[in-house]
Amino acid sequence: MTQTAVFDLTSWSSQHLATVERSLDRWVEPEAPAGLGDAMRYAVLDGGKRLRPLLVLAACEAVQGNAGAALRAACAVELIHAYSLVHDDMPCMDDDVLRRGKPTVHVQFGPAMALLAGDALQALAFELLVPDDGSVPDGMAARLCRLLACAAGSQGMAGGQAIDLASVGCALSRDQLQTMHRLKTGALLQASVLMGAACAPVQASVQSALADYGAALGLAFQVVDDILDVTADSATLGKTAGKDAANDKPTYVSLLGLEPARVYAQELLDQALQALQRSGLTQTHSLVALADMVVNREK
Amino acid sequence: MTQTAVFDLTSWSSQHLATVERSLDRWVEPEAPAGLGDAMRYAVLDGGKRLRPLLVLAACEAVQGNAGAALRAACAVELIHAYSLVHDDMPCMDDDVLRRGKPTVHVQFGPAMALLAGDALQALAFELLVPDDGSVPDGMAARLCRLLACAAGSQGMAGGQAIDLASVGCALSRDQLQTMHRLKTGALLQASVLMGAACAPVQASVQSALADYGAALGLAFQVVDDILDVTADSATLGKTAGKDAANDKPTYVSLLGLEPARVYAQELLDQALQALQRSGLTQTHSLVALADMVVNREK
Numbered sequence: 397m398t399q400t401a402v403f404d405l406t407s408w409s410s411q412h413l414a415t416v417e418r419s420l421d422r423w424v425e426p427e428a429p430a431g432l433g434d435a436m437r438y439a440v441l442d443g444g445k446r447l448r449p450l451l452v453l454a455a456c457e458a459v460q461g462n463a464g465a466a467l468r469a470a471c472a473v474e475l476i477h478a479y480s481l482v483h484d485d486m487p488c489m490d491d492d493v494l495r496r497g498k499p500t501v502h503v504q505f506g507p508a509m510a511l512l513a514g515d516a517l518q519a520l521a522f523e524l525l526v527p528d529d530g531s532v533p534d535g536m537a538a539r540l541c542r543l544l545a546c547a548a549g550s551q552g553m554a555g556g557q558a559i560d561l562a563s564v565g566c567a568l569s570r571d572q573l574q575t576m577h578r579l580k581t582g583a584l585l586q587a588s589v590l591m592g593a594a595c596a597p598v599q600a601s602v603q604s605a606l607a608d609y610g611a612a613l614g615l616a617f618q619v620v621d622d623i624l625d626v627t628a629d630s631a632t633l634g635k636t637a638g639k640d641a642a643n644d645k646p647t648y649v650s651l652l653g654l655e656p657a658r659v660y661a662q663e664l665l666d667q668a669l670q671a672l673q674r675s676g677l678t679q680t681h682s683l684v685a686l687a688d689m690v691v692n693r694e695k
Numbered sequence: 696m697t698q699t700a701v702f703d704l705t706s707w708s709s710q711h712l713a714t715v716e717r718s719l720d721r722w723v724e725p726e727a728p729a730g731l732g733d734a735m736r737y738a739v740l741d742g743g744k745r746l747r748p749l750l751v752l753a754a755c756e757a758v759q760g761n762a763g764a765a766l767r768a769a770c771a772v773e774l775i776h777a778y779s780l781v782h783d784d785m786p787c788m789d790d791d792v793l794r795r796g797k798p799t800v801h802v803q804f805g806p807a808m809a810l811l812a813g814d815a816l817q818a819l820a821f822e823l824l825v826p827d828d829g830s831v832p833d834g835m836a837a838r839l840c841r842l843l844a845c846a847a848g849s850q851g852m853a854g855g856q857a858i859d860l861a862s863v864g865c866a867l868s869r870d871q872l873q874t875m876h877r878l879k880t881g882a883l884l885q886a887s888v889l890m891g892a893a894c895a896p897v898q899a900s901v902q903s904a905l906a907d908y909g910a911a912l913g914l915a916f917q918v919v920d921d922i923l924d925v926t927a928d929s930a931t932l933g934k935t936a937g938k939d940a941a942n943d944k945p946t947y948v949s950l951l952g953l954e955p956a957r958v959y960a961q962e963l964l965d966q967a968l969q970a971l972q973r974s975g976l977t978q979t980h981s982l983v984a985l986a987d988m989v990v991n992r993e994k
């Protein structure tokens with residue numbers, strides 16, 4: 397029996413998710429003026445798989461890092477993810493009305509408030525990383541900010557979204573599609589792993605192996621997303637299925653075909669697991685199980 | 696002859712502005728994918744009074760702080776200001792077509808790209824504060840991030856914008872108007888001063904005096920903005936004049952009347968200068984001159 401088989405991801409996740417939800421509930425305060433707090437909380441609470449926070453916590457566990465810092469990093473990366481969804485759903489972007497089974501933020505609160513809520517969530521993400529109570533050592537805080545800012549910005553998530561915008565109706569090559577996804581979703585997923593690892597002083601070789609794990613997992617996530625967009629229905633996904641095809645967006649399925657896309661996802665899972673072995677870390681049960689979950693999920 | 700009279704603000708500003716422009720030109724790189732870099736540079740370069748960067752540099756000068764850190768802080772705060780203008784001008788917010796005498800970013804690049812450019816500028820602001828070259832000590836970097844994140848977020852600029860949204864067509868009290876502006880423009884102006892001061896280890900009493908200076912200056916800036924909105928023309932301002940009245944937005948002029956608003960601006964200038972005297976700092980020529988310029992400017 398392998399380590400993976402005896403590790404109970406459901407139990408591990410539900411314990412950590414409860415902590416993440418409690419923390420988000422505390423840190424995304426309702427007191428922000430004129431309804432802004434309500435819109436921010438609507439965008440963040442009670443929704444999503446929380447994959448990024450779980451990756452942060454799993455990576456921190458693997459390096460036996462500072463748990464308090466990791467919890468802040470986990471929530472920060474989720475706030476960045478949540479803000480990106482709010483802005484991405486807006487009428488001037490994807491104009492989507494359904495997200496996580498609920499009306500999108502701009503439908504519920506209007507586009508102006510959605511814009512502000514996204515902006516404020518990004519600021520709050522960085523604020524969480526630099527508490528003034530001494531709970532995150534300065535050097536660790538600076539490194540966490542650096543990782544998050546790079547992953548969120550023009551050479552990360554925002555840059556990938558710009559390529560996505562420009563690619564509608566275009567025949568992208570596999571390399572171009574890969575670049576888009578490496579930035580658009582991969583950068584933040586990889587940063588989640590690296591932020592967890594940054595909660596302890598680790599050797600460059602360990603960082604590098606975890607970066608490889610994060611890159612493979614990030615890409616696998618997108619390939620599987622593309623597969624589910626054509627194989628699952630909206631009710632299961634909690635968002636509009638078939639959207640990419642309807643918008644004439646290039647996907648791994650449109651480029652490779654459905655079965656080759658599935659094979660590719662399994663190859664990426666193998667790459668991720670091999671990188672973990674290279675890291676030499678021993679407490680990697682949760683990272684192994686999360687990679688498996690990403691590739692073999694049904695929604 | 697007073698210190699103010701012999702200090703040449705024009706010469707001081709032009710020297711520091713040249714450094715800020717060069718740095719922004721270097722740090723806001725054109726290489727960001729799919730035109731995103733172009734939109735970011737369009738939003739930031741060749742425009743604006745650069746009041747916030749000058750406040751950072753003047754405050755750093757007053758405390759004789761780390762000049763390299765202050766330059767990064769100066770550019771970071773300007774990036775936050777620039778992103779807020781891009782988002783504020785968008786069709787779902789103020790729907791403005793003219794800014795600094797040029798078409799606004801969404802007119803030039805489309806609203807989706809404007810949204811992304813603003814988002815990426817905010818991330819870049821934080822990235823600038825945490826370079827990995829050791830040029831900003833970790834503790835200083837963390838403090839700069841904290842000041843900027845708080846000033847930009849839901850209890851700062853974004854919160855003020857939410858109140859602004861909710862206030863259109865409402866009869867605000869003077870206290871409510873003050874709260875809105877303290878958050879919407881005041882928080883970032885005050886943070887500029889405090890970030891400059893954070894580039895050296897300073898006593899709490901000095902920080903507190905500079906916080907008072909920044910608060911008075913921030914409020915004065917808005918009162919004068921409201922005055923200029925009714926007394927100056929669009930060509931002088933480089934943006935649409937009379938906009939607040941046209942949008943039925945409450946202003947200091949609509950609330951107090953034109954002459955009482957002018958008197959109030961002078962009172963705030965006095966408060967700012969008294970706070971500087973309380974600080975006990977001696978190298979405050981540039982802070983004195985900037986406060987004077989804010990209140991007595993013609994655009």
